[in-house]
Amino acid sequence: MYRLPLSDIRILDLTTAWAGPYATRLLGDMGAEVIRIESPGNWDVMRSLHLLGRDVERAYNKSAYFNHVNRNKLGCALDLSEARGRELFLRLVARSEAVIESYPAGVMDDLDLSFDVLRQAKRDIILVSMSGHGRDGPDAGHIACGTHAEQMAGLVSLTGYPDRGPHKTGISYGDPVAGTSAAAAVCAALLYRRRTGRGCWVEVAQRESMTNVIGEFFVGFSMNGRQPPLLGNRHRSMAPHGCYPCAGEDRWLAIAVGSDAEFAALCRIMGRPELAADPRFADVVSRCRHQDELDDAISVWARGRTPQEAALALQEAGVAASPVQSVTDLMEDSHLRERRFFERTAHAEAGVWEMDGVPWRLSLTPAHVRLNGPCFAEHNEYVLRHLLGLSDEEVAELERQGVTADAPDEGVYA
Amino acid sequence: MTPETADDLALSGVTVLELGEDVSAPYCGRLLAGYGADVIKVEPLAGDPARRHGPFPYDIPHPEKSALFLYLNTNKKSVTLDFSTASGARLLRRLVEEVDLLVENQPPGHLEGLGLSYRELAHLNPRLLMVSVRPFGEGPYGRWKAANLVSFASGGQMSLTGDPDREPLVNAGHQAEYQAGLNAFAATLTALLGLAVMEVGQHVEVSAMECQACVLEIYLPHYAYTRSDALSGRRGNVTSAVLGLYPCQDGYLGIHATPRQFAALAQAMGREDMLTDERFRDAVSRLLHNDELEAELCAWAATQTREEVHRLAGEFQAPVAPVLNLEEALSSPQMRARRFFQKVDHPLAGQRVYPGPPFRLTDGPPSGGGWRWRAGRAPLLGEHNEEVFGELLGLEGPDLVRLRAAGVV
Numbered sequence: 001m002y003r004l005p006l007s008d009i010r011i012l013d014l015t016t017a018w019a020g021p022y023a024t025r026l027l028g029d030m031g032a033e034v035i036r037i038e039s040p041g042n043w044d045v046m047r048s049l050h051l052l053g054r055d056v057e058r059a060y061n062k063s064a065y066f067n068h069v070n071r072n073k074l075g076c077a078l079d080l081s082e083a084r085g086r087e088l089f090l091r092l093v094a095r096s097e098a099v100i101e102s103y104p105a106g107v108m109d110d111l112d113l114s115f116d117v118l119r120q121a122k123r124d125i126i127l128v129s130m131s132g133h134g135r136d137g138p139d140a141g142h143i144a145c146g147t148h149a150e151q152m153a154g155l156v157s158l159t160g161y162p163d164r165g166p167h168k169t170g171i172s173y174g175d176p177v178a179g180t181s182a183a184a185a186v187c188a189a190l191l192y193r194r195r196t197g198r199g200c201w202v203e204v205a206q207r208e209s210m211t212n213v214i215g216e217f218f219v220g221f222s223m224n225g226r227q228p229p230l231l232g233n234r235h236r237s238m239a240p241h242g243c244y245p246c247a248g249e250d251r252w253l254a255i256a257v258g259s260d261a262e263f264a265a266l267c268r269i270m271g272r273p274e275l276a277a278d279p280r281f282a283d284v285v286s287r288c289r290h291q292d293e294l295d296d297a298i299s300v301w302a303r304g305r306t307p308q309e310a311a312l313a314l315q316e317a318g319v320a321a322s323p324v325q326s327v328t329d330l331m332e333d334s335h336l337r338e339r340r341f342f343e344r345t346a347h348a349e350a351g352v353w354e355m356d357g358v359p360w361r362l363s364l365t366p367a368h369v370r371l372n373g374p375c376f377a378e379h380n381e382y383v384l385r386h387l388l389g390l391s392d393e394e395v396a397e398l399e400r401q402g403v404t405a406d407a408p409d410e411g412v413y414a
Numbered sequence: 415m416t417p418e419t420a421d422d423l424a425l426s427g428v429t430v431l432e433l434g435e436d437v438s439a440p441y442c443g444r445l446l447a448g449y450g451a452d453v454i455k456v457e458p459l460a461g462d463p464a465r466r467h468g469p470f471p472y473d474i475p476h477p478e479k480s481a482l483f484l485y486l487n488t489n490k491k492s493v494t495l496d497f498s499t500a501s502g503a504r505l506l507r508r509l510v511e512e513v514d515l516l517v518e519n520q521p522p523g524h525l526e527g528l529g530l531s532y533r534e535l536a537h538l539n540p541r542l543l544m545v546s547v548r549p550f551g552e553g554p555y556g557r558w559k560a561a562n563l564v565s566f567a568s569g570g571q572m573s574l575t576g577d578p579d580r581e582p583l584v585n586a587g588h589q590a591e592y593q594a595g596l597n598a599f600a601a602t603l604t605a606l607l608g609l610a611v612m613e614v615g616q617h618v619e620v621s622a623m624e625c626q627a628c629v630l631e632i633y634l635p636h637y638a639y640t641r642s643d644a645l646s647g648r649r650g651n652v653t654s655a656v657l658g659l660y661p662c663q664d665g666y667l668g669i670h671a672t673p674r675q676f677a678a679l680a681q682a683m684g685r686e687d688m689l690t691d692e693r694f695r696d697a698v699s700r701l702l703h704n705d706e707l708e709a710e711l712c713a714w715a716a717t718q719t720r721e722e723v724h725r726l727a728g729e730f731q732a733p734v735a736p737v738l739n740l741e742e743a744l745s746s747p748q749m750r751a752r753r754f755f756q757k758v759d760h761p762l763a764g765q766r767v768y769p770g771p772p773f774r775l776t777d778g779p780p781s782g783g784g785w786r787w788r789a790g791r792a793p794l795l796g797e798h799n800e801e802v803f804g805e806l807l808g809l810e811g812p813d814l815v816r817l818r819a820a821g822v823v
Contacts, residue, residue: 005608017672022629030604045672049632051645054698064639065632104731128773137751142727145670147657148735154743156659156666158586161577166666166737168651168659169585170574176629180596185773187603188449192424192775192786194610202775208754209772211743213592218755220469220481221740222767228469233563233584236468241563243572243581250647252582254567256560320559322568324582327634327646330570330627335555341624342638353639359624360601361551363532364616365608412674 002364004031009190010096012037012089013073014080016044018146018172019206020102020130021069022179027186028072029358029367035096035383036070036374037089039079040405041412043376046070060376060408061349067373068355071345075374076383077404080111085403089113090121091388098126098186104143105135115201124199126189130182134205144206146172153210158217160230174210181209239287240266240294243324244302246310252324253307255298255314263287265317270301347372377406423450423786424775428606429513431456432490433497436464437562437588438547438622439519440486441595442602446517447489448771448787454509454802455490456497459821461795462487471763477795478762484792485768488758492793493802494823502822503528508807510535510542514609515602519547522557532617542615543605547598549590551621560622565590569626574633577650593629594622596772655707656700659737660715666737667715667723673697675733682732683714756789799823 009032013024021036021044028034038044043060050063079085090113093099099118101108108114108129118125129135132144133152150156150173160167185202193199211218217228235241235256240263244253257263260283267276275281275297280290287294302310307323314321323329330336331354342354350372358367384390384404398404428451432443440455440462447453455462464486465477477483497506507530510516516535518525525531532544549560550568566572566584576583598620605618627634636645652658656671656679671679673696680688688694688710693703700707720736727734738746744755744767754770771787803809803823817823 002608002612005604005611007611009607018631026600045674048673048697051636051640064635068635068638133748134752137748139728139746139748141731142735143675143731143733144735145672145733147659147668147670148733151659151666151668151735151737152743152746154738154740155586156668156737157739159583161580161583164577164580166659167576167583168653168668169589170571170576170648171629171631171633172670173585173589175631177593177596180593180600181772184445184596184600184603185775187600187607188424188773188775190607191603194607195424195426198777200775200777202773204773205752207748208752208770211754211769212772213589213596214587215769216469216482216485217587217740218744218769219485219766221744223471223479223481223763224469224473225741227739227741231586233581235561235563238561241561243563243567243584245581252567252573254564254572254584256563258561315555315558318559320561320564322558322560322564324567324572325570326573326643327570327630327637328643329573330630330634331638335550335553336624336627339551339553339621339624341627350639355638356628356630356634357624359597359620359628360604361619361621362601362605362608362616363618364612364614 004365004367005362006030006032009033009098010035011186012092012096012099015100015102015130017046017102017175018069019175019178020100020182021046022176023182023186024073024100025069025071026180026183031367034073035092035379036073036075037078037080038075038376038408039081040077040402041079041409043408047376047408058349060410067347067350070373071355071369072371073374074371074379074382075377076379077377077406079403080113082401082403084398084401086111086113088388092383093118093121093125095387096122096125097190098128100128100130100182100186102130105131105140119199124193124197126186126193126199126202128182128185128189128202128204130178130204130206132206134208135203144174146175146206149174149178149206149210153207153214154217155210155214158214158228158230161232162230165230174206177213178204178206178209234291237284239284239291240298242295244295244299246302246307247305251307253302253310254322254324256320258320262319266314266319269313269317269319270298272297272301343369345369345372349375376408377404380404380406422784423788425450428452428515430454430515430517431509431513433516433518433520435462435519437486437591438594439517439598440464441592442517442545442547442598443490444486444488445599445772446602450786450788453490454798455487455492455793456495456506457492457795459494459496465795476762484760484763484766487792488768489788489790490793491798491802492795493799494796496822497530498528499822501817501820503530505803505807505822506530507535507538511539512806514541514543516542516544517547517598517602518545522548536615540614541609543602543609543618544615545598545602545618545620547594547620549622551619551624562588562590565622568623570630570634571626573646574630574648576648578648582648590622590626593625594620597625652708654701655704655711660712662715662718662720662723664719667718667720668735668737669711669733671733676700678730678732679734682726682730682734685714758789758791760791762794
């Protein structure tokens with residue numbers, strides 16, 4: 001048995017919300033020991049996003065959103081704005097490989113935890129700073145949630161139904177893009193350190209990482225100076241290419257036809273072989289020109305079947321197609337089930353359910369959900385007593401001073 | 415940007431063979447190369463299909479001028495090789511012996527059919543890390559075909575995107591494929607770290623469907639936990655009042671306020687009265703009065719310009735932002751101050767503008783030192799045939815002529 005690739009890496013996680021915690025979830029999945037530090041007075045807002053109602057006891061430990069994004073991590077309560085909390089944190093830094101934070105620019109300096117200070121605690125420490133816009137420039141002080149990155153990077157201006165204008169994405173897309181980039185950033189810094197012996201400060205600006213996933217549009221703009229038109233679900237050089245209504249309520253099928261042969265196969269499966277010979281649809285140029293008629297014909301066929309059976313029939317004939325999978329579809333999906341993608345988890349406070357698994361499949365070091373999302377302060381003892389070697393009396397004193405706690409201040413709920 | 419010496423980069427000394435087409439594996443390769451790896455891209459004789467996708471200058475297709483290809487293949491070397499021939503497969507095996515990493519997104523089953531499976535290649539190079547980027551991955555859909563739209567539909571994000579009275583909507587560009595490529599890049603770096611300890615390579619598989627299913631925000635977790643589908647489905651441009659896109663005087667603005675940011679939003683709007691309004695006082699009451707709050711925000715947005723909203727965002731640290739088009743994003747003072755977009759020359763496509771790295775790796779304050787990122791250009795088709803086959807594999811001139819005549823190179 002080989003150990004997970006990041007088994008000997010300890011990471012101190014000061015991030016909140018989605019982007020940063022998604023980065024450390026991926027690193028935790030890969031075996032890193034991630035210690036989430038939460039302040040008793042300013043704990044992660046994700047703990048309050050649960051829709052469970054205020055009467056649920058210790059709801060802050062039961063947010064599915066928080067528990068999914070923070071699995072495979074440990075949790076410790078420590079207030080870094082207190083001198084004693086800061087001092088203990090620096091002692092943890094001395095025993096860690098990396099610190100990752102997503103505070104607005106300047107907060108680490110205000111806490112007197114700048115890169116130089118961290119470096120004094122550990123010569124080759126890695127600091128990964130996540131921010132919306134970067135730590136310098138006129139927008140450095142602006143905050144950015146995931147949707148702001150897609151708005152300011154340009155993605156929203158490119159997405160939408162042609163007759164309705166720009167459209168937002170369905171998720172706070174900038175967060176997982178920045179988060180996955182930040183997970184890569186930690187690994188890149190570890191590889192850099194291994195080769196050079198030097199620590200480093202890595203910066204992940206959400207707006208910049210988001211720009212990376214629409215990079216070709218900027219190269220194209222520098223060629224032609226044009227803002228591309230909104231295409232909806234259509235494609236510049238493929239037709240048919242769209243999303244079609246199926247039997248049932250709000251059920252949809254996506255089809256992308258990339259060649260004449262695939263179009264002929266689609267027509268055969270639809271029981272309309274004559275369409276493949278129709279001059280309106282004979283080649284990609286004429287199909288692009290007559291897309292409306294084509295879409296009507298496909299919709300008539302699709303309405304008679306479920307998206308699953310339609311996709312299967314098309315795929316068997318060599319045509320790219322998939323149901324537009326909803327979250328309920330995904331959790332029942334036969335492909336994901338066979339791959340054992342979902343993992344059953346038993347959480348001490350939140351109960352038993354299944355969560356999405358690990359998206360990277362490493363053949364010799366398969367990764368799984370090993371640890372639940374930590375209850376608030378769940379691993380105080382491991383961190384304070386075991387790692388830092390504090391006595392019971394010292395921990396009790398910290399609690400009296402409010403530097404640590406076993407429950408969060410629920411006064412900051414809203 | 416200061417030129418970086420090869421030795422200064424995070425991935426200096428890592429050698430990579432990329433059998434990548436279109437977007438997913440090439441994006442992984444772009445990031446590996448940008449951060450210092452030596453990436454050899456193996457293209458079919460007709461070139462990576464991305465060379466045939468635009469946009470092109472003056473809309474005239476040319477295999478060396480595709481914006482998509484130019485962007486995704488910076489800093490790589492290009493060789494042409496038809497590895498479906500026996501001679502080609504032999505050359506590929508010899509290349510595999512020389513590298514640390516193989517990154518590929520070939521059609522499922524294609525490499526296995528040519529005797530180039532991970533098992534066979536690992537036999538030649540036990541330390542090989544092979545990274546396979548797939549739309550679905552091994553399993554019942556393993557042989558399914560995909561294009562970006564189909565892949566995006568399969569992972570769950572499309573069901574959450576679009577207006578409720580219309581068909582689900584795909585995001586612009588190639589977002590399913592980029593997500594797969596970005597995940598493959600991060601997974602590759604993880605596996606490289608593991609390699610030093612294990613002393614033996616492994617096979618990494620990344621499924622675009624799973625990468626997307628892991629990032630369905632609150633939607634999948636909520637359903638998985640409560641088995642209530644109350645949050646599933648598309649909600650147009652306003653997910654909830656405090657998370658949406660609103661029309662303003664000269665376009666659109668975005669609002670995204672977590673519970674603790676609502677006060678800053680109200681202040682930026684000049685509406686501190688909302689903070690004492692029973693209906694909007696806390697997160698739960700705002701949810702109960704969502705439509706009324708949406709009406710308030712909609713009315714306010716209609717009086718704003720994007721420039722004003724951007725100023726308010728700075729002044730109040732308010733969770734609002736303007737929707738920028740490509741030209742505005744390119745020329746924004748922030749991007750200029752950070753010198754994020756870089757001009758890169760190309761012998762045939764000319765000088766064009768390319769985004770910088772997704773993260774900046776520095777020895778000191780990020781604005782001070784170098785970024786440890788290369789801002790080079792994409793290769794011409796087969797530009798490095800002589801260098802790679804000649805210098806690396808030791809083939810001589812006449813051998814290359816023979817391979818060319820046989821249609822292998």
